[in-house]
Amino acid sequence: MNNGLLLWVDDEIELLKAHIIFLEKKGYEVITVSNGTDAIDQCHAQTFDLILLDEQMPGLSGLETLQQIKEIQPATPIVMVTKSEEEDIMNQAIGSKIADYLIKPVNPNQIILSLKKNIHRREIVTEVAQSGYQQEYQQIAMQISDCRSFADWKDVYRRLVKWELELSSADSSMTEMLKMQKEDANIGFAKYISKNYLDWVAPKPTGGLAEKFRTNQKQRTTDERPVMSTDIFKQHIFPLIDQGNKVFLIVIDNFRFDQWRTLAEEIGDLFDIEEDLYMSILPTATQYARNAIFSGLMPLQIASMFPELWVDEDEEEGKNLNEEPLIQTQIDRYRRHDKFSYHKINDSAGAEKFMQQFRNLDQNDLNVLVVNFIDMLSHARTEMKMIRELANTESAYRSITLSWFRHSVLADVIRELAQSDYKIVLTTDHGSIRTTQPVKIIGDRNTNTNLRYKLGKNLSYNPKEVFAIKNPQQAQLPSPNLSTSYVFATGDAFFAYPNNYNYYVSYYKDTFQHGGISIEEMVIPLITLTPRKR
Structure with missing residues (x-):
C-alpha cells in the first residue's frame, strides 16, 4: 500500500x-x-x-x-x-x-x-459524505412520500441541496443516486402543485360565497397557501420599512437555492443571515413571476388594472420594462409614501453607472436592484457551445455562478452594504432546472417559444405528461384568446414539436430552462441579511 x-x-x-x-x-x-x-x-x-x-x-x-x-x-x-x-x-x-x-x-x-x-482530505470527505447520505437516503425517501405541506417540501429540498453540495464537492459516484431521489421528489412535488395551486391563486369570492370560502380555508390544515411572489413586498419588505429600517432589495434573476448556498459561504462572515424559501407563481418566468413580486398582483390583475404596464407574450416589446412603475402601483395601493429607487444591471456599463450613484441611495426608504447575469448565463449556455462545455454539470454551473459573483458588481455592492445600516433582502423571481426528457406538444404558429410552458389555443399533448390550466382565469393568468390554455412541463421535461423533433431534442437536452413545475424552479431563496459591522 x-x-x-x-x-x-x-x-x-x-x-x-x-x-x-x-x-x-x-x-x-x-x-x-x-x-x-x-x-x-x-x-x-x-x-x-x-x-x-x-x-x-x-x-x-x-x-x-x-x-x-x-x-x-x-x-x-x-x-x-x-x-x-x-x-x-x-x-x-x-x-x-x-x-x-x-x-x-x-x-x-x-x-x-x-x-x-x-x-487524503478529498478521499476522507468523499467517504464521510457517502456514508452520511447512505444513512439518510431511506429517511429522505420516506420524507418525500410523506410531504403534505409547503413546509415539508422546503425541508426536503434543503436536505437534497445539502447532500448535492457535499457529494458534488466530494466527487462521489453517489451523485447519480441523489439525482434519482431528486427526480422522485419532483414527481411528488408536481402532484402537490397540481392538487393545490389553483386553490392558492384563485380569485377570492365575494358576497355570500365569501363566508363559505373562509370556512373551507379553515378546514384546510395540510396545504395552507405558501408565501408566493405576490406576497414579498407585503410580508417582507413593507414590515422592515415600518420597523424603521432602510431596505435594499436585491433580485437576482433565475437564482436557485443551491446557488445561494454556494454564495452564502462567500458572504457569511459579513452578515447575520435569516434564510427562508418561498414559492414562485406559474409560469416560473420573469415576465410573470418578477412582475408579480413588484406589483403584488397576479398577472391577470396587472393586465386588467394596469393594461399599459402588461405586455402579452406575442408582443415584441420587452416583458420587463415596466418594473419601476409596477413598484409604484403597489406602494400607492397600500397608501404608503415610501421613497424608492429602482436599478437594473445587465452588463458592465450598467454596473459602472449603478456604482456611481450608489452613495446617493441612502436617502431612500427602499432601493431595488435587479441583477440579470445568471439568467443570461443559462440562455448563453443553451445557445453557445463553449458556455455549455464550461457549465456541463450542475456543479460546474454553481462554480461559474460563484466565479462570476466574486468578480461582479454585486460582490462590491454587498461588501459596501456590509458596512451600512441597511436590511438587505436577497431573492429571485424563479429558479431553473436542467432538462433531459422531451415531451411532444403541438400548437399553432402563435404558440409561445418557452420550452417549459406553452400558452395558446388548440394545444395538443398527452395530459398525463403535463399540468394543464384550461381556464387561465382560475390561475389569474391573462388569456389572449377565449380558447387559450396554459400547459406546464413537470420534473425535468421540456417541450418539443414533432416537426424537427430530433433537432429540438439534441439542441435543448441538458440545458437549464425555467417556466414549468419543479422544486428547483418554484422553491426559491428569500434571504434577509443584517450587517455585522465591526
Whole structure:
C-alpha cells in the first residue's frame, strides 16, 4: 500500500529515524535529505505528494528553500517544521502559502493529522459524505412520500441541496443516486402543485360565497397557501420599512437555492443571515413571476388594472420594462409614501453607472436592484457551445455562478452594504432546472417559444405528461384568446414539436430552462441579511 511519496528535509534527519519508520509502516514512501540544496534537486527529479521542511538549517534556510520549491512544484503542499515560535517567521511561512505548521518536537500523530488534511482530505470527505447520505437516503425517501405541506417540501429540498453540495464537492459516484431521489421528489412535488395551486391563486369570492370560502380555508390544515411572489413586498419588505429600517432589495434573476448556498459561504462572515424559501407563481418566468413580486398582483390583475404596464407574450416589446412603475402601483395601493429607487444591471456599463450613484441611495426608504447575469448565463449556455462545455454539470454551473459573483458588481455592492445600516433582502423571481426528457406538444404558429410552458389555443399533448390550466382565469393568468390554455412541463421535461423533433431534442437536452413545475424552479431563496459591522 502506497499512501504517498514524501520528502523530509531536516539537517538533523538522522534523529528522525523513528518517525520515518513509523510513516513507512503507515504506507508512505519517505525520501530524506539534510539541506535545502538537495531538497531542490529532489524536487527537480520527481513530484512529491507532500514535503516536510525544517525551518532552521545551515546554508539555505527553510524559508529560502520554500520559495524555490514553490517555483518548481507550486501545487505540492509544504509543512513547515520548526523549533521557533517567533511570530514573524510564522507570518513569513504562512504568507508563502505553506499548508501547515508544526512545532518541534513533533509527535507521529501530529504528522499523520497533517498528512490526512493535506493528502487524503478529498478521499476522507468523499467517504464521510457517502456514508452520511447512505444513512439518510431511506429517511429522505420516506420524507418525500410523506410531504403534505409547503413546509415539508422546503425541508426536503434543503436536505437534497445539502447532500448535492457535499457529494458534488466530494466527487462521489453517489451523485447519480441523489439525482434519482431528486427526480422522485419532483414527481411528488408536481402532484402537490397540481392538487393545490389553483386553490392558492384563485380569485377570492365575494358576497355570500365569501363566508363559505373562509370556512373551507379553515378546514384546510395540510396545504395552507405558501408565501408566493405576490406576497414579498407585503410580508417582507413593507414590515422592515415600518420597523424603521432602510431596505435594499436585491433580485437576482433565475437564482436557485443551491446557488445561494454556494454564495452564502462567500458572504457569511459579513452578515447575520435569516434564510427562508418561498414559492414562485406559474409560469416560473420573469415576465410573470418578477412582475408579480413588484406589483403584488397576479398577472391577470396587472393586465386588467394596469393594461399599459402588461405586455402579452406575442408582443415584441420587452416583458420587463415596466418594473419601476409596477413598484409604484403597489406602494400607492397600500397608501404608503415610501421613497424608492429602482436599478437594473445587465452588463458592465450598467454596473459602472449603478456604482456611481450608489452613495446617493441612502436617502431612500427602499432601493431595488435587479441583477440579470445568471439568467443570461443559462440562455448563453443553451445557445453557445463553449458556455455549455464550461457549465456541463450542475456543479460546474454553481462554480461559474460563484466565479462570476466574486468578480461582479454585486460582490462590491454587498461588501459596501456590509458596512451600512441597511436590511438587505436577497431573492429571485424563479429558479431553473436542467432538462433531459422531451415531451411532444403541438400548437399553432402563435404558440409561445418557452420550452417549459406553452400558452395558446388548440394545444395538443398527452395530459398525463403535463399540468394543464384550461381556464387561465382560475390561475389569474391573462388569456389572449377565449380558447387559450396554459400547459406546464413537470420534473425535468421540456417541450418539443414533432416537426424537427430530433433537432429540438439534441439542441435543448441538458440545458437549464425555467417556466414549468419543479422544486428547483418554484422553491426559491428569500434571504434577509443584517450587517455585522465591526
